[in-house]
Amino acid sequence: MKKLLITTVALSTLLFSKTMYLQNDETIFSDNKPVGFATILTPVEVLSQDKNSSKVEIIGYVNEYYQVKLIKDPMLAEDFIVFEDENATVSYEGDENPYIKVLEKIEDNYGESWLKAKFSLEVNNDSLTNDPNTLYNEAKNLYEQSCSPCHRLHDTKEFTISQWPLNVEEMISSGFVFFEPSQRDLIIKYLQHNAKDAN
Structure with a gap:
């Protein structure tokens, strides 16, 4: 039993x-x-x-x-x-x-x-x-609108999963962009999920 x-x-x-x-x-x-x-x-x-x-x-x-x-x-x-x-x-x-x-x-x-x-x-x-696409679209729009005014927008495949957080943090610490912590985390995850070594 x-x-x-x-x-x-x-x-x-x-x-x-x-x-x-x-x-x-x-x-x-x-x-x-x-x-x-x-x-x-x-x-x-x-x-x-x-x-x-x-x-x-x-x-x-x-x-x-x-x-x-x-x-x-x-x-x-x-x-x-x-x-x-x-x-x-x-x-x-x-x-x-x-x-x-x-x-x-x-x-x-x-x-x-x-x-x-x-x-x-x-x-x-x-x-x-169960569908992350809404979050991906929000992150993609935020990334494109925030990061394209001052330089050519990096393609998500330009960096690896491990490299993307440092790149985003560098843009923030240099004063090029400002993100709320929740926006930063969302953008980083979107970039990581679409990075050159993402599955």
């Missing part, structure tokens, strides 16, 4: 599970304490859903010796979750991130150790979308 129940739960989770995307940066909590944020346009697996909220899971990688950021892939440094507070202070003590569940350890092409890990959270249903 116990085996049947476990199989039924696993099967229903598998049948329900679907990929959606965060529509904004989401503060994440552990024991009702904010411990970081999940970034806009991060893919999440929806495990269960009720009228108002969804239980979701984010899977990515952390460097074994720097577990502050859960990223898409060791070779594609797109931030999924940043475990820092609003002052950019790491939200845990020590070397091991207590908020993630480690799934496996791998080594990248350069011999660095990475941990495949997951983080589960609950979000409001209106924080999720």
Whole structure:
């Protein structure tokens, strides 16, 4: 009977599970304490859903010796979750991130150790979308209107996933453009999702 129940739960989770995307940066909590944020346009697996909220899971990688950021892939440094507070202070003590569940350890092409890990959270249903194109269009328009007046607009394929955040931050810090943090994050994700090494 116990085996049947476990199989039924696993099967229903598998049948329900679907990929959606965060529509904004989401503060994440552990024991009702904010411990970081999940970034806009991060893919999440929806495990269960009720009228108002969804239980979701984010899977990515952390460097074994720097577990502050859960990223898409060791070779594609797109931030999924940043475990820092609003002052950019790491939200845990020590070397091991207590908020993630480690799934496996791998080594990248350069011999660095990475941990495949997951983080589960609950979000409001209106924080999720199954079609990111509306956000992509908003980001594309904002990027084109803000960045083309002072120089030739860079094609999204000119830079890699890892290079785009630095390029956008450089334009902001040089005073060429101003973005609200939510606009900056949206533009960076759009550029990363359309970068030359994007899947």
